[in-house]
Amino acid sequence: MISNYRLSNPLSPFMPLKRHHALVVQIAKRDVMGRYRGSFIGLLWSFLNPLFMLAIYTFVFSVIFHSRWVGQTSGHFDFAVILFAGLNINAFYSECANRAPTLIIENTNFVKKVVFPLETLGWSILGSALFHLLVSTIVLLAFSLFVRGSVPLTIVLFPVVVLAFLPVMVGTIWLLASLGVFLRDLKQAIGVITTAMLFLAPVFYPITNIPGQLRYWMYLNPLTEIVIASRDVLVWDRMPNWTALILYTAVGMCFAWASFAWFQRSRRGFADVL
Template sequence: MIENIKEIYRYREMLKNLVKKDLRTRYKGSFLGFLWTFVNPLLQLIVYTIIFSTVMRINIDKFYMFLFVGLLPWIFFSTSVQVSAGTIIANKDLVKKIYFPREILPLSVVTSGLVNLLFGFIIIFISLIISKIGITVSLVYLPIVIIVEYIITLAFSFLVSALNVYFRDLEHILGIVMMAWFYFTPIIFPIRMIPKEYLKYFFLNPMTPIIVSYKDILYYGRSPDFLMLGISMLIGLLIIIFSYNVFKILQKNFAEEI
């Protein structure tokens, strides 16, 4: 696996160019262009603020921020995985004509999604200050959570991008899976609302510790549970090793299958 990582590093310029291409073409032709990276989360926040402050009043202080700090990381995860599912097929001309490490494709999707997430955090930080929730020293732990989420997102992206080449329906099934997955992740409800007898099942979900950690740091202004986060990272590493090996096995026939 070390050799594979070295090979990816040798193709870092290709990775960089694919990430730039994705970021440039995402809003190509639109009036605001790259500014949509900031406008999208800002508009989402405005909608949540209006709805949960006037119409659907939920007994959680500043619920719109409680929701927002968990929703943006979830969007990064779900969008990256779903887009990765079709990335090999979408780049079939590249796959058929030139040699390069095929894992560059899902890697570029996840990395461009990460860039968008980081820009989204600018809106979150500003919103935390305006809403008077504030920013605490616990923010220093945020990079750790981002890294763990990146690993988990990349793990699932490797897996679905390879499997979708052979099972094209997977790309469509993922939409339903992600919708169900969303409701089994504590994004719109606090972890304390889950009955104790079901709590262990929610923590089988690798995204549960991630979202809980984001909310601990950004909404509650406290340190995350490092044991929970450490277990999550370990699980993420195990999943990415498994997914990467599956990807390497299946990639041998990508050119023939697409």
């Protein structure tokens, strides 16, 4: 039995989260705990991993390359803070996008259970990725406090930026999860695409470094606006571009709705292929 959702409702992509929130939390929690099960220090790795990566970025870019962010006054370690703010967003997106193509394939047992709401799986891996984003952001703010002696007051707006990103994220998961059932090579292609998206977003450089006409094309990358907005509130202590963020959210909602509709239509063939 396929869960009945009114696809004419623009909020239908969020109905699975409302109906099955307890199940979403349970699966997300199991996913996080399962990732570190059997390791000596367990969940502590979720804090150590971003801490180690931040230390490496700081050493390579600040100590070896002496990198500075063009157009901003930067201290010795400021570049690492700026870089890490963008890399966290990329890591958040890549974790979901790289896992999505095999999401249904790895949960074939759920496909064959007629009472299980498959649409909750997308929200669950998104919840797992949100946990890792939260941990990485805490590490970033702690390092920023150590380096700069303070953190921006605008950090309270970071959840708003993440909320604007969620429709694009969950839409990507549903689209890739459904396509991955029929196109088994998709997982390999997504790895290349997410790497390309990292370098085609203003993660390692400011958007102003891109020539005027090419700069507009950069905004076709779904990471671009969120990376810029995240830096605004986490690093630069300034308001994000609200007009751009609202437009981004609106486009993301349309994308999430279209992906959810496709997922609901295509899931009828999952059992036959698997």
